Amino acid sequence: MTLLSKLSGTCTLVLSLLSPAGFAADPEGSGPQSSVAYSDPGLISHTIYRPATLTGAYPVVLWGNGSCANTSFGYREFLADIASHGFIVLAVGPYRDTPAPRMERPADPAAWPEFETRPEQLLDGLDWVVAESGRAQSDLFQHVDTTKVAVMGHSCGGLQALKVSVDPRITTTLVLNSGLFPDGDQYMARFGLQRSVLDELHAPIAYFIGGETDIVYPNAELDWEALTQLSLPAANLNMDVGHGATYAMPQGGPFAEAPLAWLHYQLKSDAKARSRFVGDDCGFCTHALWRMRSRLLD
Numbered sequence: 001m002t003l004l005s006k007l008s009g010t011c012t013l014v015l016s017l018l019s020p021a022g023f024a025a026d027p028e029g030s031g032p033q034s035s036v037a038y039s040d041p042g043l044i045s046h047t048i049y050r051p052a053t054l055t056g057a058y059p060v061v062l063w064g065n066g067s068c069a070n071t072s073f074g075y076r077e078f079l080a081d082i083a084s085h086g087f088i089v090l091a092v093g094p095y096r097d098t099p100a101p102r103m104e105r106p107a108d109p110a111a112w113p114e115f116e117t118r119p120e121q122l123l124d125g126l127d128w129v130v131a132e133s134g135r136a137q138s139d140l141f142q143h144v145d146t147t148k149v150a151v152m153g154h155s156c157g158g159l160q161a162l163k164v165s166v167d168p169r170i171t172t173t174l175v176l177n178s179g180l181f182p183d184g185d186q187y188m189a190r191f192g193l194q195r196s197v198l199d200e201l202h203a204p205i206a207y208f209i210g211g212e213t214d215i216v217y218p219n220a221e222l223d224w225e226a227l228t229q230l231s232l233p234a235a236n237l238n239m240d241v242g243h244g245a246t247y248a249m250p251q252g253g254p255f256a257e258a259p260l261a262w263l264h265y266q267l268k269s270d271a272k273a274r275s276r277f278v279g280d281d282c283g284f285c286t287h288a289l290w291r292m293r294s295r296l297l298d
Contacts, residue, residue, distance in 0.1 A: 029084025064157025078252030090125030179219025
């Protein structure tokens with residue numbers, strides 16, 4: 001079985017585990033502002049996770065799903081928690097209050113159908129929220145900080161995030177349980193991606209990987225080696241939880257801690273969050289569960 005086939009099977013299993021038969025009402029998150037989730041008539045292709053009561057201008061987080069699936073239901077604990085800490089999350093896939101049915105892919109990657117979603121949909125969400133921030137009749141009018149935009153995704157969604165990170169509006173990139181394949185790989189070809197995309201990035205980037213049992217660990221290590229040759233602020237963090245991480249646990253589980261801190265650091269200039277990434281004795285440098293490498297962070 002090829003690495004690509006294993007990755008497909010793993011992502012299908014992850015999405016199954018993230019979509020249990022029994023499920024509760026939409027989570028509200030652990031942050032200071034309870035979150036809501038919905039699809040707007042003007043953006044039915046996405047699910048919006050945001051603070052229920054808008055009191056200021058919030059940074060934007062664009063999200064791509066594992067398996068490039070057209071639903072974020074399996075990540076709703078994680079994404080709702082991010083929103084509750086004062087972010088507007090635009091996740092690819094229409095709002096659902098039940099799990100989406102999943103079809104297992106053939107073992108041969110050449111026989112796979114097209115992905116359910118495209119990288120460009122991440123930017124569709126950004127275009128929409130920028131327009132809404134300036135539309136007087138919108139609930140989001142003057143409540144969006146369009147100068148602070150993160151793009152992130154899990155597994156297949158992480159590659160989608162890398163694909164669109166060349167957009168000048170992107171402030172930071174978060175690659176979760178993902179990494180670039182070698183050039184010529186047919187999985188990469190489906191995105192029109194080459195490893196040289198790393199040379200085109202302009203904003204700080206962080207990888208959050210599930211340790212050596214994460215099937216993409218070798219990919220992320222190759223990316224880290226390449227990033228050390230570039231003048232780009234970068235971090236690589238590993239927690240030994242495997243490819244599926246802990247997204248389905250309440251508030252996204254222990255794996256959610258570091259991506260959320262990175263968002264606070266990069267999008268809100270939060271001094272406490274910064275101290276978790278910067279300095280020899282930084283919070284994640286000495287963390288019991290995380291192993292971190294970084295360069296050029298300030």
